[in-house]
Amino acid sequence: MKIRADIAELLHAGHRDNAIAKQLGACPKTIARARAALGLPQNPPGRPVYNTLEAAWHAHTEPADSGHLLWTGTVNSGVPVIRYKGQRHSAYLIAYRIGHSRDPKGRCRPDCGRPGCVAPSHVDDGPGRARTRALLAAIFGEESAS
Ligand SMILES: [Zn+2]
Structure with missing residues (x-):
């Protein structure tokens, strides 16, 4: 087979x-x-x-259009969360680790504008969002970056 x-x-x-x-x-x-x-x-x-936290995370996601990956698991106070081996983890944090191969600095959340998106390439940490804002400001001017 x-x-x-x-x-x-x-x-x-x-x-x-x-x-x-x-x-x-x-x-x-x-x-x-x-x-x-x-x-x-x-x-x-x-x-x-699940054998790994990443496998458990992946089982609670669903691909959507434009590269978004929607969370199908539990949401607690607006944050997608997953319980694995007795511990609760932010699905954004797992997504960030998958996408960047390191832990985030500060709070991480999606910057793609799609609610509930946990696509690893769409989730960024504090310094990452600041870099994106600075880049947008440099390209489009200050008003567009807010
Ligand atoms: Zn997204």
Whole structure:
């Protein structure tokens, strides 16, 4: 059986069949056959178990138009959050770490204007937003940057 690379990657990362099917727009039966062909155990009953925080984060996102990635998980006081191994994390912070390979300085949030977007390239920290404002001011003048 030929197994799509994206399906195999998500199966190895510990995602559930239904979550993979939803994310990739594939048939759940195809995912189940791929799981069996790879020799991976069936979905455990109960809540899904993720091998990494990033895998758990990814399972709660949904691609949208223009490169946005929408959060489908819990939102607490306007901030998308994820609980992993008993700890709560900001989905923006995880997105920033994925996109920049380091921890953010100051508060991080999306700067693309799309509410609920957690696309790693759309989330920036305090110094990153300041750089963007300065760049916009240099290009368009001070009024446009506010
Ligand atoms: Zn966005």
